[in-house]
Amino acid sequence: MKRIAIFASGTGSNFDAIIQAVDEGKLDCEIELLVCDRSNAPVIEKAQAKNIDTFIFRAKNYSDKAAYEQEILNICREKEIEWIFLAGYMRLIGPTLLKPFESRIVNIHPSLLPAFPGKDAIGQAFDKQVKITGVTIHFVDNGMDTGPIIEQEAVRIEAADTKATLQKKIQAIEHRLYPSVIHSLLVEEEVK
Template identity: 70%
Template sequence: MNNIAIFASGSGSNFDAIVQKVEKGELDVNIALLVCDRIGAPVIEKAQKYEIDTVVYRPKSFSDKSEYERAVLDDCRKRDVEFIVLAGYMRLIGPTLLQPFEQRIINIHPSLLPAFPGKDAIGQALEKRVKVTGVTIHFVDGGMDTGPIIAQEAIEVSDADTAIDIKRKIQAVEHRLYPKVIQSLFIKEESQ
């Protein structure tokens, strides 16, 4: 069974969805670690509930990004992490983590990339009055939401939809699609 680390910064809804699929036997991975960069983030309590090892680092307490990522890398290595899953992790990954985990870090983003990369993709979609947005799962590279796309799924946006409505639609897709894609990546890897 593959060991994964999940990186999250906020509420942890995708973290929760992944853990539930693991517990139901629908996702064949071991969640070895939660990495969080925000003290007090709700995802931390969720990880404690599931008894998942958790490290919480305040990046500003490190001299630079590289030192922060070396600490995270050490924690991943101690737990034999093979794959990193970003689930609402609000930091760009630097070379200290990218190099040892090349093509082994994935991210989920609430838009149909390349449209609306970065923060507040839902707000960007509303501002542009798009009729379709969605979810993208992609490999992480050195850019912001620029890595190779693994999967996408669209949702329709009505004129009456608020940001909350769109978020609900997107999360429904995310919570179903992300675990499915994670599982497919490990099946692919085992067959190689």
């Protein structure tokens, strides 16, 4: 059974979806660690309720990104983490983690990349009045939402949509698609 870490910074709705998929037997892995950069993030309580170890840090307490990523890497090695899945983690991953986890760090993003990378992708799409946006799952590289795309699914923006209704539509897809893609990646690796 693969040992995974989830990195998140906020409420953890995709974290919930991954846990639910594991609990329902749709995803065969062990969630060994939550890494979070915000001490008040609701995702922390969710992890603790499931007895998942957490590593919570404040970037400003470290000399640089390499320093806190080295500590994360050490914990991942201790826990024999094989894959990292980002679920609303609001920091770019640097070479300290990218190199040892090459092609094993995956992100979910609420747009059809390369459109609307970075923060508030839903708001960006809504404000530009595009007709279609969506969800992208991609491998993480050293850029912002620039890694190789694994899977995408489109969402139509209707005239009656608000940012809130659009976010709900996108999250519904995320919560179904992300666990499915994670399952495929882990199964694919088993076959190799």
